[in-house]
Amino acid sequence: MSYDRAITVFSPDGHLLQVEYSMEAVRRGSTVVGVQGKDCVVLAVEKKAIAKLQDARTIRKIVSVDERTVLAFAGLTADARVLINKVRVEAQSYRLTMEDDPSVDYIGRYLARVQQQYTQQGGVRPFGVASLLAGVAGDQSDPDKPLLYQTDPAGTHSRWKAQVVGGRNAKSLREFLEKQYHEDLTEEACVRLAIQALLEVVDSGAKTMEICVIQRGGKKVNISEAQVDAVVKEIEAEQQEEKGRGTGAAATS
C-alpha cells in the first residue's frame, strides 16, 4: 500500500512522505546562503539564467516582509509567493494590534506554524518552500542585532549562524560554511564568505548572484552588481594564487 498518497497518513516507519517529497522540491530550487556576522546578516541567492525576453526586474528572490525583515526562499516560486503574502499580512496585523514591530523570531514562528498546518490537514499539500529570514528584534538583550532564521516545509524553524537552503549541494555547502565560519565576522567578511560559498555552485560572475545585507538596526542594503563583481574577482585571484603556489611547490619538491 502506498503511503505517499495522502498527506495525513504516517508510513509504517514513521515518515510523513509528502513532507519529505516537498523537501526534495526545495532541493530542486536555487541555492540561498545566509551568514550572520557581528552586526549584520547577509543573504545571497543564486540567480538562475533569465530568458532573453524576460524582464529581470520582475524576478526578485529576496523580498521584504516587514520594515526590518527580509526573506529569501528556495523551492517552488508560486508556493513562496502565497507564503510571503501571508507573512506580510501577519506582520501588518501584528503592527496593528501590538503597536510594535514583529521580531524576526515571531515572523519565523508564524511562517513555521503555517507550513506545519498544511502538513496536518485533509485535502492540502505542504508548501515546497524553505526560507531564510533576516531581521532584528529577536534577541531581548540586543534588539538591534540582526539574526538569521530558517524554516522548512515540515514547519520547523530555528536560528542559525550560517545556513544554506535549496540546490543540490546544500549539504556540502553547509560543511564548507562550518569550516570557514567564525564568530564576529565583519560585514565585508560576511559578504565575502557568502559569495565564496555561492561560487562553489554557480558560474562565476555577478549576474548569477543577488546579495542583500541587513545591518544593525534593520537597515536593508542591496549590494550592487559592480561591488559583487569586485569581490568575485578578488576571490578568484586568491584562488588562482593558491593553485599557482600549489603547483609551484609540487614542481620544486
Add this chain to the structure above:
Amino acid sequence: MDFAFGPEPCMAIGHDILDIGSRKAQAKRQRGALGDAMSPAPLELGMPGQFDLPNVEDPARYCRTNFASVCGTGDEHQAVKFAKGTTTLAFKFNDGIIISVDSRSTMGNYISSGTVQKIIKINPFLLGTMAGGAADCSFWERNLGMECRLYELRNGRRITVAAASKLLANVMSSYRGYGLSMGTMVTGWDETGPQLYYVDDDGTRLKGRYFSVGSGSMYAYGVLDTGYKPDLTVDEAIELGTRAIYHATHRDAASGGINNLYHMTKDGWKFIHAVDVNDLHYKYAEEKKNAMAT
C-alpha cells in the same frame, strides 16, 4: 494567538473529499451560525470568549435594553440590576504612576460590597483598574491577564502596555452594542517607560497623563486638576491620590469603602495603602481644624 486576517484553510481534519459526511457539514455551515428550527446552532459552552446570545432577532438591542449597566436609576425596569458605581484614578508623574481607587459596589440603591478589589494585578509590571459593571470588568481583565501571560510564554518577554491595552480595546470593540459596561485604565512600566491607557466599553482607547473613571470621577478630577504637578514627590503624589478619592467618596453615593493605592515604578507596582475613607474624613477634618486654629 492568531492575528491573521487572511483566509485560513477552512477544512478541518477529516472533512476532506474522502469524508462522506462533508456535504452535510457544508450545508450546515451555509445555513448560518444561528441555525434554524430543524438544526439549531451548536452550543459552544466552555470555550473561552464564546457566549450564548438570546435567541431573538437582534441580540445586540435585546442585551442593550435588558442587561444594561447604567448609572443612577436608568436600570430600574430591569429584573437584574448590575453591580457598578465607583471612582478610580491614575496619574503619571516624574517618579512613576499613582493608581488610587475606592472599593464600593452598588446594585441600584443597595450597597452590595464595601471591599471590592478594583485594581487587578495583571502581572508584576501591569495593573488594571475597574469601573462600570463589576462582572464585566472582572471577567475581561482576568481574560486580559491570561492573554498577557500567553504572550509572555510565546514570545519570551513581557507584553508592552500599549499592546495589552490594545488587546482589551479590540475585545470591547468586537462586543460593541451588546451592553457591556467597562471603563478601565491599563497602566504599567515597560521598555518605553511608564504608560497609562484608558480603555472603555465602546472600544475607546486613549493614552494619557492622568485619568479618572467612574461615577465619582468628576469630584476626583476637581482635586486632581487643582493639585497635579509632574514634579510631585512620591509622598505628595500619594497624598494627592488619596485626597482625590476621599473627596469623590464623600460626595458620590456610589463610591466609598476603602481607598486602595498603588505606585508603579520601574521595578514594578508597589502596594502603598488600604485606608478606610471614613478615617480619612476625620483625619482631614482634624487637619482643617488645626489649620484654622493657627
